[in-house]
Amino acid sequence: MVRIVPEIIKESVTNLVKNGERTDGRAFDEYREITLELGIIEKAEGSARVKIGNTQIIIGAKPQIGAPFGDTPNVGVLMTNTELLPMAAPNFESGPPDENSVELSRVTDRCIREGEVVDLEKLCIVEGEKVWMVFLDLHVVDYDGNLMDAAVLGSVAALMNTKLPTTKIVDDEVVLDYDNMVPLPISDKALMSTFAKIGDELLIDPSLEEEDVMGARLSIGITQDGNICAMQKGGADTFTKDEILKAVSIAKIKTAELRTLLP
């Protein structure tokens, strides 16, 4: 089901933007209200609930023991999956992940992996045979624009909240000690900022209405040190080189602000 946006809405949003304004009165580089709660699911070894505006995602992190990838025998594995639940929007359908869900999972994963949020080398238990595999499951329950930034912020929070049992090798068997839990080794807190292009302007944290109207979107992942670790352009419209560089410099500032919300 495709949403058809009324011309009137397109015009009014676009005209406001031309005048330097947004429908909800925010500045172009201002986020909506953000709340972040950690440890909300006891059965998940790590969890978080993130809200940006009315967009709401519940994230659970569950580690399992498994085999490493062949080319990286001493490194743990991170697997990210997103469910765009049908309850989140009237036009979301039940079924296996569609292209939007898959893109969201892969971009979130990329930002966390390339940003080296989790020290995957510390997750090796028996080289070549057993490593920790961390499953990050994102459950989108309410969609009101800008899933990417919420997904990354919530995922990093859930990972920071995650605890693993300590492991011991006894007679070739891996023994898990659930009485002695250790936090998942976190070495960076890479976060993402997303911009919508409307007319010639870049607006951070697009609302639902702004996403309906925008021509294209740019998401930028930034590490604690201010380096770029992930980027994704979405949408059929185009960006100029200058627009991209401008977005990067704004993203560096805004992700640093977002980072203060993490524990």
Place this chain on the structure above:
Amino acid sequence: MIFVEDKEIVIPGDILADEEYNSGRGTFKENNKICSSLVGLVAIRDKKISVIPLQSKYIPKRGDVVIGEVTDIRFSMWNLEINSPYSGFLPASDVFGKEKRELNRTFDVGDVLFLRVVDVDEVKKVKLGLKGRGLGKFRGGILINITPTKVPRLIGKKGSMINMIKDETKCEVIVGQNGVVWVKGDPAMERVAEKVINMIEEQAHTSGLTDRVRDMLATLLGREPVSDDSEELENSEIEESEPEEETTEDEGINRNEG
């Protein structure tokens, strides 16, 4: 015998009264008792008990004026979404008479129109029409969605509430019975009207709303809030639009050209 008070909030299954009373909208009869079928406010008029829902979908009715969006263009008609489980269609003949013309030059996908519900048949096909004063395509402005049952509250007794908003913000405002509202004026004033309309929707079931709306308008427009005892605006009920009464038509709805 009656078990609830006027304007009390009730929920589906609540027993409201016994057989002395008549069952109105939002209620049903079971074993000589009248029960509520909805979450809403009790409305007692003489011996008739109704429940006015706090949340509902718009069900198209012949004669209603609605605001709809063109979602598809077929051979001889436009399909429109009218904020309802049932979509509507506007026959090309309504606009062109007997001439043949390219439909999308007149109204294209994404256009927003003010229309009348001409007929609803037994398979819920909703026929819409443009013949009538003030009907047609909207240009500019913004759209706001509210719950259809709150439309009478937004309009107010004899249009008092909606006229207050129009006068203060100097905006054109058109309210469709399907809960879609069109506002056009200075962009800042459009946003003021939007805030006020959203507030009315949230608080439609409460009393003292008119004063709070007046205060909110004053605050948003940069003036001191003044509380006023003027009687004609004192209006503390959600008004029902019972099918027989049809209180909300021409007076309440502004017919300015879009």
Place this chain on the structure above:
Amino acid sequence: MIIIITNTNLGTGTETSGRADNRAFDELRKMKIEAGVLERADGSAYLEIGGNKVLAAVYGPRELFVRRLMQPNRAVLRCKYNMAPFSVDDRKRPGPDRRSVEISKIASEALTPAVFLEKFPRSTIDVFIEVIEAEGGTRCAGITAASVALADAGIPMKDMVVACAAGKSDDKVILDLSEVEDKEGQADVPIAIMPRTGEITLLQMDGNLTEEEFGQALDLAINGCKIISEKQKAAIKNRYGDE
């Protein structure tokens, strides 16, 4: 047949019943229900009971695009029950499994009798139940939350369906089994009722019970439902009561 349940009948005496969480045989777990928790859905509810956390959402009545499901004289009610991968101890792979498919069907059949479907021919009412965290009794929690979401969405109903389970564990007939009691127990009887008339809209049983024990379990569950029904009503009234 009237069955009177007292502690002595079940042989528990007057001291604590010996349940792991120290509840009495007829005591419900701690519960919380909130209505109107999501922005986009037409109606929604969040429910916690024991360690269960359930979200329910409703869209409808709305246009039904799958024409072969459409009914000419009434709406269809479609229900989808799903468990989040992180809701259980051992991560559950995303996607419907056979258990979820069965629960979706019985939940839909539990809720349908209460809804005035004839008011909305040729449309659909979609109910989504999402288990965020599971601790025994998720289908009952889900149906109870779904009723609140349906009311929140303005769907006309005869009553608000409410669900609860009783069963047998440690040789005692008890109300509202926790996860541990369910896993190690001897029987589980989830039911749903329309509380005003007491009509039963959901009934399942698995385990081993005598006829007398079954009667006791049924009565316990029905009483449990009536208590939970008050909490459902309070959740809706709280949503609109505070100004």
